[in-house]
Amino acid sequence: MSSPKAPTLEEFRTRAALSGLTLTPEDVEHLHKGYVGLLAMMQRIPTHWAWAAEPPQVFRADK
């Protein structure tokens, strides 16, 4: 993925403040842990795709 570096809690707080969500300090701490964990697992998802690798939900004008 394009954002392999996990944010620190401080960096994550800044981002959380811009998210539009109403978050308690406890929410932010939990979400930081969840986000960092998810990001680590997302390293498995390839970063480079062939042009033909379209997502499965392709828009169809006839539908």
Place this chain on the structure above:
Amino acid sequence: MTDLTLLGIADAGRLLARGEITSIALTESFLKRIEAVDSKISSYITVTADLARNAAHQADREIKGGARRGPMHGIPVALKDIYETAGVKTTGHSHFKKDYVPAIDAETVRRLKDAGAVILGKLGTHEFANGAMTPDQPFPAVRNPWNVKYQPGGSSSGSGAAVAAQLCMGAMGSDTGGSIRNPAGFCGTAGIKPTYGLLSRCGIFPLSFSLDTAGPLAWTTEDCALMLDVLAGHDPNDQGSARTTKVDYGAAAQRPIKGLRIALARNWYEDKDAVTLEMKKGVDEAVRVLKDLGATVDDVVFPDVWDYHICGRVIITIEAHAIHRQEVIETPEKFGYTTRRRFQLGAFLTAEQYISALRFRRQLTLDTRAAMRGYDLVMCANHWGAPETFEEPQPIFHFLGKPSLTMPFNVTGQPAATVCCGFSSDGYPLSFQLAGRAFDEASVVAAGAAYERATPWRAHRPKL
């Protein structure tokens, strides 16, 4: 007459057709049992006793008059409480919807009613089917009938518990990452996540548009097949609904499986330390039984189960956030503790990450299809082992622990059934999954039903 609540749908249907039992007798037996034992497992949120009695009387009148509609006519079933029901509360097990009364039925509910099924009530779930039970919700957590100290699995927790505890003959669940197959596995029932698009989701609270699948749980695979017979079909009001040929799933459940080719995805569960020895042995023994029945079973290497797990998890996290974003911003405190955080997390993922997950999904689907070449079914363990207890602290982000063994077939959209294959030394159900090619529920049903007929596990019921 034996206890009517021990009958399966197929047997009860035959007895009803011959006039040897009545729907009202069946329905009263279930209502009586709900009254007697459901307080121990809290599987029901709402019991619609009067509506059920009316439907049962009508079924009896029609059957007696020679107008039997089919195998589901007069059969008592229940619904996960995310299925909208006209005039009956549909809560989503959430403070947000605890007084919500829809005006019309979900399409699947309409189909069940058209088939003459008797709706006993609405069943507990994880809040909005999100996959975690927390105590700060308006209804009690559902408990596992095999041992009430244990979780029943979810999110179709009430559906699994009620079927296992003889509180309905069949139940509707939904499966986004395993929410039919987990409770089916932990409660020892059968359950089928159909191919994405086979059943309408119209009128069912969504969790993740591109993964959500409606499906049945019942005591046997054959009973799930009979439910599928009335549930499957195109619905123009569901954008994901497919146009498919009508299949007789009930007949498929009687098919011999000699010559069926099964790919065993052993690398998904045996390479990890997390699976219990008893679960491994249970699956190995199931392989032996399927071979004795004439199937061939070979070890086949599939993509790593973590790949499917993270792919599906990114899609669910983002789509669930999009669906619940407004409530998460305006009234986050109304969500349960865990639900809120899971729905908030999607706000931190980017559009590029979502698109990459969708592309990864396509790649995994193609790779799975390639690995299945020459095989009709995929087989693997259903879950890792014993259910979690209520006393254990529940992780907020459970997906950071073990990979889900059910997620591969949500990612690929294939049909997958849970089949009970015995019990652990502690008395908990063991189970395996059988997955077919897209829209080949018939092969899944045939193999699951043949296995159940050849083994004694369907004779074991939890004692409450």
